[in-house]
Amino acid sequence: MRLFNEAKQLIKENIRDYGMYIALIIIMITFTILTNGLFMSSRNISNLLDSAGYIAVLAVGVMLVIVIRHIDLSIGFLAGFLGAIAAILLMYVGLPVYIVIPIILILGICAGSVTGFLVAKVGIPAFVATLAGWLIYRGAILLATEKSGTIVVENEAFNAIGNGYIPSIAQVGGLHLLSLIVGALGIIFYIYSAVKNRRNKIKYNFEVVSKEIFIIQLVFVSAIIAYITWLLAGYNGFSWTVMIILLVVFVYHFITTKTVIGRHIYAVGSNPEAAHLSGINVKKITFLVFGSMGMLSALSGILFTSRLQSATTTAGTLFELDAIAAAFVGGVSAAGGVGKVTGAVIGAVVMATLTNGMNLMGVGIAPQYIIRGGVLALAVIFDVMTRRQRA
Amino acid sequence: MSESILEMKQISKEFTGVKALSNVNFKVEKGEIHCLVGENGAGKSTLMKVLSGVYPYGNYEGDIVFDGSVQRFNKINDSVDAGIAIIYQELALFPDLAVYENIYIGNEIQKGGVLDWNKAIDDSRKMLEKVNLKVNPEVLIKDLGVGKQQLVEIAKALSKEVKLLILDEPTAALNEDDSENLLNLLRELKKQGITCIMISHKLKEVIAIADKATVIRDGETICTLDGSKGEITEAAIIKNMVGREIEDIYPKRAKKEFGDKVLELVNWSAYAPQLGRYVAKDVNFNVRKGEIVGLAGLMGAGRTELARSIFGNSESYKLAGDLFVHGKPAKLKHTSDAIKAGIAYVTEDRKGDGLFLLQDIKNNISVGNLSGISSRGVVNENEEIKIAEEYKESLTIKTPNIQQLVGNLSGGNQQKVSLGKWLFVSPKLLILDEPTRGIDVGAKFEIYSVMNELIEAGMSIIMISSELGEVLGMSDRVYVMAEGEIKGELSSEEADQEKIMQLATQ
Structure with missing residues (x-):
């Protein structure tokens, strides 16, 4: 009973953090029931995560842009445009993949820096500056694909990014071995960092949850990681897309929570004037965040082009709004200063889950948009309500 | 009736x-x-x-x-x-x-x-x-x-x-x-x-x-x-x-010894392009080691603007004249330059541009000197917690723990967090802009005591204040400003309410 009460209290206090995960689990269970288990099949989950990839990457970037109280509308077509450039470099110029990818990422950083320059140095509102970018990159895609139309990419290594899987090494009982190892490493890393974190908190007399609850938490999260690993290992294992998302999450989570730059980003977001008076170079941070946004746009473009195995004239359409929606579903605050990398990715997965589940059920495109819009509105309403409760 | x-x-x-x-x-x-x-x-x-x-x-x-x-x-x-x-x-x-x-x-x-x-x-x-x-x-x-x-x-x-x-x-x-x-x-x-x-x-x-x-x-x-x-x-x-008698709300300092000039301004002017006028004009000003210098004047006299023009704001103001830190000429382009030179500025508007209300006490205290507790850009959180705890104790910030959001603290405790943040930067010169505005008598006394401790530890303080009692009670020397100019300089012996008001309304 004591345990139950503590758990209830814990969920109540941290409803903002947990809400998204609870929502995701409920949505997944609902679809599993409605599709007679088809939704939770290895093949479908693998597919779902791959289809969420290019939006998840954008969502992480735009989450940080929103945290520093700006917005970026140009990212969708920038991703599409850079994807087209990648296709051109591969197919028409004939550069190898390992040169094309760095070039595209650097081009992304450059494009992001231009936006950063306009916003930070010239002082143009981000909405307007990136709306201009939206138009320019849209034109640029058309220009790049003008002669050839859709550019088909016939490069196995490049296409593997969006469609391939990590090598298996060996099959164990029909399961993908390397994926199992990756999953196991994930669980060990999670338990290690959670235990270390808890020890530190106890050392400094911070409030921690009771030992029982802590163990339940560990087991629960580990079980989820194990389950997803088992699901994926039963199909083709972890895809390269999933590995890239995990890498992006790991790096960005580390930067935002553990480094000076991360702290400065949140400081600028929660109070730019105070940040300036604390000796933080607000312009530099703005530059940096838009630069990272550009790089992630490039990565998104690579993922999308690779997944389609071609660069189309309409690539990137509405990506920016999907990414922004994912960030908001993931709990970023429009007032700035609040938002998590994990939240943005989960937000992207929630949105992809809705699309995927409704597709499986054969729901038409019209209700799909309406339902996704409803979920976005609910997420933000929930966010506002819980914030009011705390204040 | x-x-x-x-x-x-x-x-x-x-x-x-x-x-x-x-x-x-x-x-x-x-x-x-x-x-x-x-x-x-x-x-x-x-x-x-x-x-x-x-x-x-x-x-x-x-x-x-x-x-x-x-x-x-x-x-x-x-x-x-x-x-x-x-x-x-x-x-x-x-x-x-x-x-x-x-x-x-x-x-x-x-x-x-x-x-x-x-x-x-x-x-x-x-x-x-x-x-x-x-x-x-x-x-x-x-x-x-x-x-x-x-x-x-x-x-x-x-x-x-x-x-x-x-x-x-x-x-x-x-x-x-x-x-x-x-x-x-x-x-x-x-x-x-x-x-x-x-x-x-x-x-x-x-x-x-x-x-x-x-x-x-x-x-x-x-x-x-x-x-x-x-x-x-x-x-x-x-x-x-x-619920208790306060005999003297200005705590006394044991020793008053002044050293070399920590900061000196010579013919210092700051022009604000947005306002189209000089917010500080031909200011000659100095602070010595171990000294509390009061900067008195009426609202809008240019005291805050003068402080901000010192604290590395060349983007907002066009500056002219010379600024010396420890006798050496210095150019402080950005606030970070000023902090490096050992100057800290505690704003008059805690909530507006001083604190990060949605962040906890720990983050607010460490933000000015994160590089001091990090290696290769990664923050050492243990060190950070230790330091935040130290300031919580030494400044008697009333809070259950340092994870509390600063927005939930009372005005006096918020001001102590502001002070803690700047003490962690360990400046040589602390500029306090209306340090006790909107806080109660008990917390005021504590802040005055902290100021005295800092002076005894070898720091210098510029205190901008609109409360004449505070200026007279705490300062070793008083400058009076009006219309962006220094109208007079008074030693603590000469200074009294009438003289200050007379200069301030010139």
């Missing part, structure tokens, strides 16, 4: 488990000026919010009897209709609208659904006359000083046939002249039969103006002092406010 216009009986109000008011009784006679005093967080503002309907009926316990009948205000407009007007510390005016538009906003004069601006302008002239404000009603609010804006607020209240006027710290942002004007106006209104409740931290004003003074402490009424019986004295109010 014995007829009461307002009686609040057994008022209690809770905020999710915290009792803000418990069984408060508060009685105001018709036509009197009744002051409400108490430490920050004592419940004064909450009580006034209950009275004005910000917290609707049913949200609190107890009865409000106003003008002879029990009132149940469900919204602010209900109390306005009953004849209660409240003027908050932060003025609720629209800077880009004209004076007359502000006076009649929400109460527009209409003829068949169409606004009658001519009548509004004409009527507002009469209202402005009542408050002795000689301005054209068509002037924009943003072109008026704070003192005049306050008068416009009162004119706005008068336009609604107010019976009870509530002023929440009306003189907090005013200079001595404007404050005096305002107090005279209140006396004038009293003659016209308007009852007035004034919340104030400035005890001198209370003594000067109050017919009665009610002291609130920890959500309870402690006592009501009667001016006609000579009960309203500084000692009596302070004793009831804090």
